[in-house]
Amino acid sequence: MDDAVVLGKKGYSLSKTLGEGSYGKVKSAYCDRLKRNVAIKIIDKRKTPQDFLERFLPREIEALKRLQHPSIIKTYEIFETSAGKVYIVMELGEKGDLLDYIKITGAMKEDIARIKFQQLASAIKHCHDSDFAHRDLKCENILLDVDLNIKLSDFGFSKSLSRDENGKTILSKTFCGSAAYAAPEVLQGIPCDPRASDIWSLGVILYTMVYALMPFDDSNVRNMISIQKQHRIPFPSSKNLTVECKDLIYRLLQPNVSQRMCIDEVLKHSWLHINASTGDLRVHFPRRQAHTACR
Template identity: 45%
Template sequence: MCTEKVLRGMGYKLGVTIGEGSYSKVAIKIVDRKKAPHDFVHKFLPRELTLLREVRHDNIVHVHEFIEVCIGQLYIVMEAATTDLQKIQEVNSIPIGQAKTMFSQIVSAVNYLHQHNIVHRDMKCENVLLTWDNKVKITDFGFGRFAMGYPELSSTYCGSAAYAAPEVLLGVPYDPKKYDVWSLGVILYVMVTGCMPYDDSNVRKLPRAQRKASVYLDDVTVEEPCQLFIAYLLQFSPSSRPTIQQVSTFLFHS
């Protein structure tokens, strides 16, 4: 009751859809500091809140305000989305033209982050939200942070194994920006095929599979230029893998 009363006083109403206004809808992410894991509350949450206050980009979810209600509860009021890439993939692959438009928006957002020395480190389909008109909104900065220099983050494993770069899985020093680029390659593969490029059921064997060229099922048509671009992103060696600036240049001049 305390929560609802405070939010009502600020113009919000809890429900499936929260705070619908004249021009947009908002979603509220609820964090209970008392029940959340210690590492999340004291390490990952502060990082996420710091980054959310810093970033401003059309393709990154915008946070309207942070509300502390009662004791230990934090409400993050942000723009709402209708779905995410993961749910889209459960239905089918995305047509190549639409995939290129969406992927270009993802690259634009990550390019913005890297230009500001911010790394996401958990890029995956679930963290790519889509609005009603299929506009991309990157979200979930729990593993994000400011990257002061390679290989500063070399000892930190984070993210999802299915989207993790081989150097991260192998536990060797890594460039977090090149990690983000690898994850984008996996996302693009999923977008145009509707399936994952690698079997992540055995994480120890995953780097061996990542050394090999991506395989495309016979019943999935992916044009050769797109296959070559995915291979360009999924370079096993980080030194051969492009930077996000190079990816952006390639996309917007092709």
């Protein structure tokens, strides 16, 4: 039975294909019950590797069921047919992904970037507080709704954090994500707390928002890692960013994991608390405590 027939019986009218990946495709559809357009991820278990079925698909489904946040794509329904197809019905990002948006509109003004980054960071805080790391943060996995609000998506590489007998987070040893957004410790295969790697990816995303450029050239990964470890971040003079914005990017792209911010520190950074109309800080925060308190 084809997808249109299966979904039609459940009240979904299939439309165009939004994207195709290695193990599935995403189509838009109209839902009679919800009276709105939705996105439906279709995975054919017969055509996917065993490793994906045993490790990554269950993690994604677990994340989608557990993570409920205004800036995380909403999941309406997940079901599987006897033919081995999994259907994940989700909120539709009507305005596409963040990368396409930046390609069309160019670099964002700081006031616009601040709003979007605040939404994204709050979504990541929800993930981290729920003991989930996304592990594949990139502009392509950030969707925009009809009002251009951030909707974090694609939890295929997400991981529920586990702890040892002493309560310490068990480090991740798996490379996930895209090299251009991946932290140097991930690229080097060093066991790491995947939440810290998410923070690095946030830095790449913020840089891309305000410059419409990537901070590092990933055409030569070895050379890129060398530059990253020297904490060399190019700030083009073509755009005058505020000191606060540059400071946040610089702290996010901190190669030393022990000195990198945690998500609570990110959300307390002064740049996120600048009044858009006056340029003044709305809130004064005390001096940051030692980073080890966040781990």
